Each structure stands twice: as C-alpha cells, then as structure tokens.
Amino acid sequence: MYTTSSAFLDALIEANVSFIFANVGSDHPALIEAIAEARAAGRVIPEIVTCPNEMVGMSAAHGYWQASGVPQAVVVHVECGTQALAGAVHNAAKGRAPMIVFAGASPFTQNGELKGSRNEFIQWIQDVHDQRGLVRGYMRYDNEIRTGKNVKDLVHRALQFAKSDPKGPVYLMGAREVMEEEVAPTPNDAAAWRPIEPAALSGRGLREIATALAGARRPLLVTSFVGRNPKAVAPLTTLCRRLGMGVLESVPNAMNFPHTDPLYQGNQWNHPNQNPVLAAADVILVVDSDVPWIPTVSKPADEARIFHIDIDPLKEQMPLWHIRAEGVFGADAETALEQLNDWFDANPPDEAAVEARTRHYADLHAARDRELRALEQPSASGTVTSEYLIARLRVLAGDEALFVNEGISHYHTVFNHLSLDRPGSIFTSGGGSLGWNGGAAIGIKLARPDRTVVALTGDGSYLFTVPSSVHWMARRYGTPFVQIVFNNRGWKSPKLSTLAVHPDGYAARANHLDTSFEPAPDHVGIAAAAGGAWGRQVRDAAEVDEALAEALRVVREEKRCAVLDVWLPHH
Numbered sequence: 001m002y003t004t005s006s007a008f009l010d011a012l013i014e015a016n017v018s019f020i021f022a023n024v025g026s027d028h029p030a031l032i033e034a035i036a037e038a039r040a041a042g043r044v045i046p047e048i049v050t051c052p053n054e055m056v057g058m059s060a061a062h063g064y065w066q067a068s069g070v071p072q073a074v075v076v077h078v079e080c081g082t083q084a085l086a087g088a089v090h091n092a093a094k095g096r097a098p099m100i101v102f103a104g105a106s107p108f109t110q111n112g113e114l115k116g117s118r119n120e121f122i123q124w125i126q127d128v129h130d131q132r133g134l135v136r137g138y139m140r141y142d143n144e145i146r147t148g149k150n151v152k153d154l155v156h157r158a159l160q161f162a163k164s165d166p167k168g169p170v171y172l173m174g175a176r177e178v179m180e181e182e183v184a185p186t187p188n189d190a191a192a193w194r195p196i197e198p199a200a201l202s203g204r205g206l207r208e209i210a211t212a213l214a215g216a217r218r219p220l221l222v223t224s225f226v227g228r229n230p231k232a233v234a235p236l237t238t239l240c241r242r243l244g245m246g247v248l249e250s251v252p253n254a255m256n257f258p259h260t261d262p263l264y265q266g267n268q269w270n271h272p273n274q275n276p277v278l279a280a281a282d283v284i285l286v287v288d289s290d291v292p293w294i295p296t297v298s299k300p301a302d303e304a305r306i307f308h309i310d311i312d313p314l315k316e317q318m319p320l321w322h323i324r325a326e327g328v329f330g331a332d333a334e335t336a337l338e339q340l341n342d343w344f345d346a347n348p349p350d351e352a353a354v355e356a357r358t359r360h361y362a363d364l365h366a367a368r369d370r371e372l373r374a375l376e377q378p379s380a381s382g383t384v385t386s387e388y389l390i391a392r393l394r395v396l397a398g399d400e401a402l403f404v405n406e407g408i409s410h411y412h413t414v415f416n417h418l419s420l421d422r423p424g425s426i427f428t429s430g431g432g433s434l435g436w437n438g439g440a441a442i443g444i445k446l447a448r449p450d451r452t453v454v455a456l457t458g459d460g461s462y463l464f465t466v467p468s469s470v471h472w473m474a475r476r477y478g479t480p481f482v483q484i485v486f487n488n489r490g491w492k493s494p495k496l497s498t499l500a501v502h503p504d505g506y507a508a509r510a511n512h513l514d515t516s517f518e519p520a521p522d523h524v525g526i527a528a529a530a531g532g533a534w535g536r537q538v539r540d541a542a543e544v545d546e547a548l549a550e551a552l553r554v555v556r557e558e559k560r561c562a563v564l565d566v567w568l569p570h571h
Contacts, residue, residue: 004148004181005034009045011155014190017073019064019446020046021057025077026120027104030179046073049477053469054081058088059439061099066427067447071098071162078104079131087433092169093138095430098162105131105175116176135171145174148183156193163195165311165332198332201339205329209285209307210343216283219245224289226333227254230423235337243349244357248277250292253428258421262362269412274298288333292323309336372416378541384566386410386486388541390417396548397454402444404455406437410486414456435464445479452556453481462523471531471561480555485523488568523565535563
C-alpha cells in the first residue's frame with residue numbers, strides 16, 4: 001500500500017536526501033511501515049540513522065550539510081521530541097544550516113474513525129495547542145501535512161525555503177491518520193522547486209564599494225563565515241591580494257582566508273581590548289558576519305568608511321543589531337566578490353598603493369606569527385598548554401584532516417594554531433548552544449568517509465554532546481573520529497564573563513564560582529563504555545605527540561573513535 005509516508009520518503013529521495021537522522025515514537029507507525037515496505041520491495045529510500053538523542057541527531061544533520069552542501073532530514077517524536085532537539089534548533093538557525101525536520105503529531109481521532117486513531121494513553125498527554133509554534137521562531141518555514149495528496153509539494157516547498165538564502169532549517173508535522181492515508185504515486189517534479197538564485201550587487205553598489213577600496217590607505221575586510229561556501233574563498237583571496245587589503249576574522253565559523261597569507265591579520269573573539277588593525281582601517285568591507293566587532297571593547301575609527309555585504313544584512317532574527325555602514329547590500333558573498341574582481345580587471349588599482357598596503361600588512365602578519373610560534377613552545381613546568389597541543393596536532397594530523405571546533409574558551413587558540421589554508425577544513429556550529437561537536441563529527445564523517453575528523457571540545461561542551469549517544473552512534477554507523485577534550489575541570493567561560501563585568505567584585509575574591517567539574521568525570525570511560533572507543537588521559541606535555549599519534553592511528557586503522565582527555569591548567 002502506497003501511503004502519505006511512502007510519498008514522503010520518495011520526496012526526500014527526489015530532493016537528494018541520503019540520511020534520515022531518526023528518533024521515532026508512537027506517532028510513527030505509518031512511517032516505520034513505509035520504510036519496511038520500501039525495503040521489502042527494493043525501493044530506494046534514505047538510510048535511517050537511529051539517534052538515541054534528538055540533539056545529537058540534528059547536530060549530525062548539521063555537520064553532514066557543512067561537509068557536503070546537501071541538506072538532510074531529521075525525524076522526531078511529537079512535541080516532546082521537538083523540544084528535545086533543544087539547542088540544535090538554535091545552532092541550525094544561527095548557523096544557517098538547511099535541513100528538514102519532521103515530527104509526528106498526536107492522532108486527531110479517538111474512537112477508531114480512521115486508521116491510526118488514538119490507542120495509547122500518551123496520545124492525549126502529548127496533544128498540545130501549537131506544536132509548530134515551539135520552533136517557529138527558528139525555522140525558515142513550517143507547515144502541517146493535512147493530506148498525502150500534496151505531501152511531495154510540501155516537502156519540496158520546505159526544502160526550497162531551506163536552500164534559499166538566508167538558508168536554515170524547516171519543520172513539517174503530520175498526525176498518524178494523515179501519514180496512514182493511501183494515495184496514488186505522483187511523478188518526480190523536484191526540479192520545479194529550485195532555490196532562489198544568489199543575489200548580486202547593484203551597479204551603483206558595486207561602483208561605490210570598488211571606488212572606496214581603490215582609494216583607501218588601509219582597506220580591511222572583516223568576515224566571519226564567507227568560507228561556509230568553500231567556493232567563495234578563492235574570489236575573496238584574489239580580491240584581497242590584488243588590492244593589498246588586510247583580512248580580519250571576527251568570531252570565524254570557517255576557514256575564510258588562508259591563515260599563512262601575509263594579508264591575514266588574525267581573529268577576534270571576546271578579547272577585552274581594541275583591535276589595532278580594526279582601529280587603523282580607513283575603509284572597511286564587512287562580508288558575511290553576524291558580529292563584525294564588539295563596540296564596547298573594539299570598534300572602527302569614527303571616520304572609517306564602512307560597507308556591508310550579507311545575504312541577510314538586516315539580521316532579521318536579531319532584535320538589536322547595527323553597524324554604522326554607509327552602504328548596506330543584500331548579496332551572496334561569492335557573487336559579489338566575483339563582481340568586484342571583474343571590476344578591478346577592468347579598472348586595475350594603483351600598483352604602488354597596493355605594494356605599500358601589502359608591505360604594511362605583511363609586517364604585522366610576521367610579528368603576529370612570531371608571537372604565536374612563541375606560545376607554541378612547551379612549558380618549563382611540563383604542563384600541557386592548549387597552544388602547544390594544537391601546534392602538535394597541526395603537524396601530526398596531516399593535510400586531509402577536517403576539524404570540528406567547539407573549544408569555547410579555546411576557540412581562538414584552535415584557529416590561531418591550526419593555521420589552516422584549506423577551504424572547508426574547519427567547522428563551528430555558528431550558534432551558541434553547546435553540545436554540537438559530537439553529533440556534527442558523525443555527520444561530517446558520513447559525508448566525507450575518506451577524511452580524518454577531529455573534534456575539539458571543552459570538557460563542559462563534551463558533556464553537553466551526550467557522549468553516550470554520540471559514541472554508540474559512531475560505532476554502529478562506522479563514523480570514527482578523534483575527540484580531544486580541553487579539560488580544565490570546569491566552565492571557564494562563565495568565569496571569564498563574570499570577571500569581565502565585575503573585575504573587583506565578590507566573585508573575583510570568591511574561593512569558587514560553582515563552575516567546577518570536580519571530581520572530574522571519566523571522559524574516556526564514558527566513550528569506551530558506550531562505543532568501544534580507545535582513550536587516554538594526558539597530563540604532561542611529553543605525552544602529547546605519542547597520544548596524538550596513537551589516537552590518529554586508532555581512528556584510521558582500527559576504525560573506532562579515540563578520545564584524548566587532555567588536562568590543562570585549572571580554570
């Protein structure tokens with residue numbers, strides 16, 4: 001029997017969905033039956049990945065898209081499963097990660113009027129007034145499937161929203177009776193639901209930006225996530241090199257610009273100081289950034305000219321947001337950067353000015369590089385520092401490794417000392433809900449099984465990942481990865497935030513701030529028990545090389561996860 005659920009599965013295949021990250025429940029008999037029927041009949045459907053925890057499943061879909069560019073599907077149980085997606089919904093929305101989330105709904109009949117009518121007590125308890133409203137503020141699109149006759153249209157329309165800028169997750173729900181409805185198969189018309197074409201700069205906008213950059217003494221490009229589209233890195237690099245324009249990353253979410261390039265000026269996070277490169281810039285081009293600077297501590301000079309390019313320049317989901325830009329343009333970064341390069345093909349910049357700018361930024365880059373290399377030296381006491389650890393990882397991991405960064409108070413250390421040049425080589429959630437990295441590593445490995453995946457996480461964010469679910473999934477679905485835990489025995493970031501606001505307050509003089517994780521959990525033991533992972537605790541710098549090498553060997557040769565619990569100085 002061909003049902004709404006059968007058509008739903010077919011629509012996903014038509015949309016190139018390879019995986020359904022599923023946490024099923026009593027609302028899914030029709031879907032489970034359709035999956036079993038399709039397998040028995042030899043009909044192609046997406047592979048089902050069983051996810052014992054919903055947030056891990058959605059984080060895996062997030063990571064798969066980041067590594068492949070293809071949105072996947074997440075299936076959860078009514079409003080309880082929807083709520084259990086928790087911070088993964090926030091991360092997908094803020095990280096502009098497209099995916100389709102489907103949740104069942106409690107049956108809407110209770111006396112057997114239709115197939116799928118209520119037959120369990122929980123179906124009264126799980127019937128809520130506005131299930132879609134739980135996530136509506138985070139979704140690009142939400143709808144309810146009311147009949148199987150147009151379910152394919154709803155799936156393709158939802159994914160059209162998900163894949164159109166600004167990208168993001170979408171949500172569908174359907175009650176048991178509707179998902180059981182018998183329907184006639186319909187043709188594949190997915191090609192008629194293409195995403196919106198990327199937007200370009202207007203002629204006036206292109207001219208304004210180009211002439212301002214050409215005439216600048218200290219032009220600077222600020223970005224956070226141009227590199228989410230790896231194809232945008234090349235035109236960005238070309239533009240900056242031909243103009244001698246410096247590049248400053250603010251809260252980077254990707255590899256946006258080669259870190260070894262002399263024009264690269266580093267990355268700014270929550271550092272409580274004015275960035276001198278930002279302060280010295282006379283023309284600033286902001287491209288793809290949600291937080292280009294934090295004005296209470298670091299901002300451009302008052303006389304600096306600022307131009308802003310983004311596919312969502314108004315930041316429509318942020319109630320409070322503003323930068324002092326004289327030109328604001330809604331455009332796709334890759335398209336706009338190609339336009340600017342075409343402009344300068346026809347209007348070459350002054351060579352002497354370009355040489356002077358390049359020399360200036362190259363000197364600053366070299367000084368910064370010397371400072372970073374000094375931080376990478378082993379400590380005299382033998383304790384492990386995060387700078388030394390990441391420097392050794394850079395050497396040992398090799399050029400094919402992909403990095404998942406949820407280091408929190410070590411975010412900047414990871415970017416600084418991996419010093420990456422490869423587009424698409426590092427990922428963050430793009431959001432602020434911790435616990436993304438474990439599921440994301442699974443999704444990235446599913447998308448890129450040929451690559452070694454390394455997840456870098458604080459000890460707090462490691463626990464947020466639900467490591468028991470993560471490592472069970474990694475073993476079952478053959479997605480081994482290296483997980484490195486920066487273990488400072490507590491939440492360091494809340495401590496830093498408190499001291500930044502109250503540097504001389506009671507908290508600064510307190511013996512503890514209720515942020516400690518002591519006695520420390522057995523991080524390795526959790527992963528070993530749940531997923532057969534290999535692991536090791538590292539407390540001395542002399543152990544780092546051997547531990548990293550063995551972790552990489554285990555993942556590559558034994559095809560199982562490796563967890564390094566690295567003890568850093570106490571938070």
